[in-house]
Amino acid sequence: MRLKYHRQLSQKRWQKFTFAQQILMIGTELLRAEKRLMVGDDDEARRCYERALELIWLTAMTVDRFHRRRELLRFKEVLLQVYTEGITEAENRQLFHTLILMSGEAWRSLNPIS
Numbered sequence: 001m002r003l004k005y006h007r008q009l010s011q012k013r014w015q016k017f018t019f020a021q022q023i024l025m026i027g028t029e030l031l032r033a034e035k036r037l038m039v040g041d042d043d044e045a046r047r048c049y050e051r052a053l054e055l056i057w058l059t060a061m062t063v064d065r066f067h068r069r070r071e072l073l074r075f076k077e078v079l080l081q082v083y084t085e086g087i088t089e090a091e092n093r094q095l096f097h098t099l100i101l102m103s104g105e106a107w108r109s110l111n112p113i114s
Contacts, residue, residue, distance in 0.1 A: 014055075015062040020105035022062075026055045027106070030096040037089045049083045071102055 014022065033048035056076045063069045075098065082095065100107050 011058060011061055014058045018105070019059075019063065019068065020103040020109065022055065022059045023099060023103040023106040024109065026052050026059065027096055027099050029055065030092060030099065034089055034092045034096070037087070037092060042086070045087075046083060049079060053079060053083070068102065075099060075102070 017025070029048045029052035033045040033052070036042070036045040036048060053076065056072060056079070060069055060072050060076070063072065075095075079095065082091070087095075100110060
């Protein structure tokens with residue numbers, strides 16, 4: 001797959017990030033999409049989803065655990081459906097939470113124990 005938005009990012013370089021870091025970077029794109037949806041910029045929200053899909057593809061190619069790859073590819077299917085059909089801010093937020101729950105480390109980084 002040829003990357004459109006992350007041309008400088010190779011699979012080898014992406015592999016150097018932990019799974020949690022990869023999940024958080026994908027999540028960043030979903031948060032950007034949510035902000036764009038809030039102001040009615042659907043075109044930019046779609047570009048955020050395109051960037052997230054690229055990162056999901058890279059992650060799926062580098063992840064070494066079958067169950068993680070399966071969950072990630074299922075998430076990609078849902079995100080593709082959202083990309084084609086549209087989404088609300090609340091649905092986007094739910095997708096973000098679902099993604100973050102794929103990595104305990106990512107979840108803990110966003111929900112530190114006080």
